[in-house]
Amino acid sequence: MSFSRKLTIRNYIVEILLILASLLIIIPLLLMIFGSFMTSAEVSSFKIRLPENWQFSNYKKVFEEGGLMRAFWNGILITSLSAILNIVTSSAAAFVLARRESKLSSFLYLFFFMGLIAPMSTITTIRVVQWMGFYGSVSSVIFIYAALNTAFSMFLYSGFIKTIPKVLDEVAFLEGANLFRVFFRIITPLIIPVNATVAIMVFMSVWNDITIPIYFLTDSSTWTMPLSVYNFYGKFSRDWNLIFADLVLTSLPVLILYIFAQKYIVSGLTAGAVKG
Known part of the structure; x- marks a missing residue:
């Protein structure tokens, strides 16, 4: 052969x-x-088949009784601010570590890289947040999400920034620019593909997460959409058609985002990993 x-x-x-x-x-x-389009009795068989009568009213009931609009805006607020905070801090830190070739920079890079391996200690984090005085607030969740995604973001940013010629920095310094102007005027426009990738990856990981909000958001009015599924299941545990409708509505935003932005994910991962 x-x-x-x-x-x-x-x-x-x-x-x-x-x-x-x-x-x-x-x-x-x-x-x-x-x-999600079946009746409660029809869906109990858990078989893949078309509904006999399409129950679009399931989505209306879920939307009204599940508080999804409030949970949707909570999720948008938390994911957006987490992504922005992660992009600004991670890209700035990666720029400094990539440009300064020293033992301290190498150590700090490995320290950040360990975040890809080391798991989060929930109890310790809760005590730290309580000590800082904002346990139970949306701010605590935003800072935690931004920190949890820092290791992956640093890996992408460092790999891409190392491919940018240092001569661009040197020319800018000779013309009187400081470190901040070099970063925001020269580096930031060049790392837009990685920014898009990081924003999408952080959005998807934060939007789908349920563990951080359930531990750190004590007020149900600040819960996100995945937590609304948890709350909705407690009220309608026997109505799987309503639970399925809630799951569809919860997963729809991130599904739409991934379909339209998958090319940016691939290009950003390639730029940050292969080029580095």
Whole structure:
């Protein structure tokens, strides 16, 4: 058997395995979407089939009784501010560490990189936030999310900034620019692809998370949409059609974002990882 034939067979096998693996996601997704339009009795069978009568009223009931509008704006506020704070701090720190070649910079880079491996200690973080005096507020969640995504952001920013010629900085310094002007006038316009990637990745990770808000947001009026599913399940635990409708509405924003922004994710990851 020729090498090209072996390669073709191997490619077919890989494609079949990928198709089978995709069913692990597609099957529960179809079950959730179709079930959200069924009646409570119809959905209890948990079978993938079209509804006999499409119950669009399920979404109306979920939207009105689940408090999704308030949870939606809470999620937008938290994810947006977390992404902005993460972009500003991570890019600035990566610029300094990438430009200063010293043992301290190397140590700090490894220190940030350890954030990709070391898990978050929830109890310790709660005590620190309580000591700082803003436990239970939206601000605490924003700062925690920005910090949790710093390691990944630093990795992307450092790899991309190292590919930017240092001569651009030197010319700017000779013309009288300080460090802040070099960063905001020269570096920031060049790292826009990475900014887009970091913003999208932070948005998706923050939007889908449920652990941080449930530990650090003590007031249910500040809960995000994933937590609204948790709260809604407590009220309608037997009505899986309503729960599925709530899940669809909760996952819809991040799904739309990923569909339209996936090219920016790929380009930013390539720019930050491969070039570095």
